[in-house]
Amino acid sequence: MKSDMNFTKTLAMRIISFLAIFISSCTGAFAQNWDWGGPIDPLQAKMKIRHYRLELELLPETQSIQGSNTITFSAEEKLDTLRFQLINEYEISKVLMDGKEVKFTHEKDLLDIIPVDCTCDQVQIFYGGKNPIAQNPPWTGGFTWEKDLLDNHWMGLSSQGEGGKIFMPALDHPSSEPSEGVDLIFTAPKPYFVASNGRLIESQEVGQKMRYHWQTGYPISNYNINFTLGIFHEEKLDFTSVSGEVIPMQVWVLQENRAKVKELLELLKISTETQEKYFGPFPFSEDKIAVVETPYLGMEHQTINAYGNNFQFVPMGKVKYDWLLHHELGHEWWGNKVTVSDWADMWIHEGLTAYGDWLFFWEHGGPEAYFAKVKAESRNVPHAKPVVSPPNSTEEEAYHPEIYTKGALVIHALRGVLGDELFFPAIKAFVMDERFTYLNQVTTRDFTDFIQSYTGKDLKGFFDLYLYTTSIPKLKVSKKGKEGYVISLQGIDFEMPLEIETSEGVQRAPVGKKGIEVKSKTPPVVDPQGWLMLSR
Incomplete structure (x- = not known):
């Protein structure tokens, strides 16, 4: 018994010693x-x-x-x-x-x-x-x-x-x-x-x-x-921007992954071309477009994005797609060129970048791939927190999953409300406007005011609902007579344009809480492509 007790005591002391060393090393970390x-801080504000x-x-x-x-x-x-x-x-x-x-x-x-x-x-x-x-x-x-x-x-x-x-x-x-x-x-x-x-x-x-x-x-x-430190293999090319400028494009990967580097560089080129189509020229032409392989998943770092996605390239139409590569690259426009001064508005960084990911599906996979992506992403939104956080938020307070997915869905819904002929020029005009780029940091209100001014549309109700609350309109479809239906959006005091598919085809009409009446021999399908966030 004494021998057993000594063994148990020694083992316990060794475990305690190990834990002490482990905790000590960890506390050095965090x-x-x-x-x-x-x-x-008031001192720093000066x-x-x-x-x-x-x-x-x-x-x-x-x-x-x-x-x-x-x-x-x-x-x-x-x-x-x-x-x-x-x-x-x-x-x-x-x-x-x-x-x-x-x-x-x-x-x-x-x-x-x-x-x-x-x-x-x-x-x-x-x-x-x-x-x-x-x-x-x-x-x-x-x-x-x-x-x-x-x-x-x-x-x-x-x-x-x-x-x-x-x-x-x-x-x-x-x-x-x-x-x-x-x-x-x-x-x-x-x-x-x-x-x-x-x-x-x-x-x-x-x-x-x-x-x-x-x-x-x-x-x-x-x-x-x-x-980032390591022993890397480098591949590079000269990228010709839509601006006409020639920008160095560089990729660094570990020696063990050198066989994959040319394909990674090609994907970076395709992603840059796609981002430029929708958001304008690469914002840091005096520097470079680059990624470096890192021992963690990834992060946007201005002109040297971290890449740790293990070369998970997937087919997308005639090209291949790496979601992490494309997402971090998108931050060169949304986060690095257009930057917020208060983390309360962090959704501008993440939501617009995430929407840029969906545009890769639109550009290379077509509308079917795009709408399938939107539908899949919309299932994951709990509407638990507003997209915009309270003023003077810390990073921890403002950072949550909905700034990505719901933020992107707000931009997708904005596209549905405006139509492509207004939406795409408005978004590009904002990211190209010197009032909102580089040192001129932005707020959510800068973005929403600009979109309304540029398009001439009153979108205050739309933005206030989707950005500042967790509420979403409830779709109500009621039968009226033999071939009549009343369609309304409950919980809002403004109207939003809705696509309505009836036996006569697809029509587009503004709908609010008062509702509109449509004729159809079959039950109407409201918002068939899923432009708006609605409770059904």
Whole structure:
């Protein structure tokens, strides 16, 4: 019995020790909720970011980073405190302004810097430490460190739900984008490559290391700043945009997948051509169109989308389709070019991008494939939350499945209400309008007001119903006389155009709660193609 007790005690202590190590490693990854958005900090509201210069050494053996971020900013008044975000898992060694070390505090993921008495518009922050490890990328983000089949290190970064503070000091709010872009300089051991945003300005050997300098002059959201490390095979071509510009198109995949890279590049070309047809020229022509294979499913990162869909290409008409490749590419227009400043309006990013996915079905599979896709997706909408969240929402509050599917269904319904001759020009006009692109971030009201102004249609009731409530109209069909039927939409105080199929053919008429009467020898079929979200 004593021997059994000692064994049990030893086993229990080993389990406790293992759990302690495991928990310790996990808490290094996610000690707290790194949500972002919400009301902007009053101190940060006084400052605008002009440029980030991020210089990092990536250390695969220790899964850590070491380096600095130089932040160029502007402010209309002299600031007593510069406030940035950086998670406390990193240690800050020093902060420089005007070549001098300045005082700072770093607590609760906030970095407060006391500026020197100068007219400086720049601060350099030196920091480093072990990377926070992603628990469920990309939905719960961080760094993902894996090994490829050749036992090489392979690292991906995802941070849509956490913001840039998990890898760099930043003014970490969705309304803040560096107006003059970013310089991204990475050092890694040979023979590793680091793929990142913008164009590769320089590759340089530094002893047993490689140094890569990427640069973009476009504004960019913090979570779109990204870098992926690995040993990759590259394929590229020159893509001729509908604008006439020739843009580099590049794909990086692991060496083990090099046999699939040419087909992936061809699919990227087809997807880009399809997106351009409906949404206009590729928005970042001075940079590149590119994807890099990542050790997680994927994410939109401006000009360097993450791809981890295992080359699941499916036939679509005369071409092939990769849903993840096409979806993340669509964010170059909806999310990267057209950007919201408040996560409350995140559906503009996800709903319009998801609708762009459905347009691939329309373009290459035809109407039958398109309507089958819409019908399948509409089954998955619980109408549990409004598509638009309350003002000053955090990412966690605003991010839910309906911003994708119901958001896309709203756009599909808008097409049904307007007709193709108005719908497609209106959507393209919005995404091409300089008032709503790049640094000029948008709200839901910007979008809805523009569509109404452009089309000359009063759509307030439509938008208010489908975007701001969880209600949907109830379709009511009542028999009247021998061949008469009364069709109405209950629960709304406005009218929507409905297609009604009768024994005489298909007619289109505005219908509201008062209803309209139709004649038919057979029961009428209302909205046969499923343009509107209706309770039947």
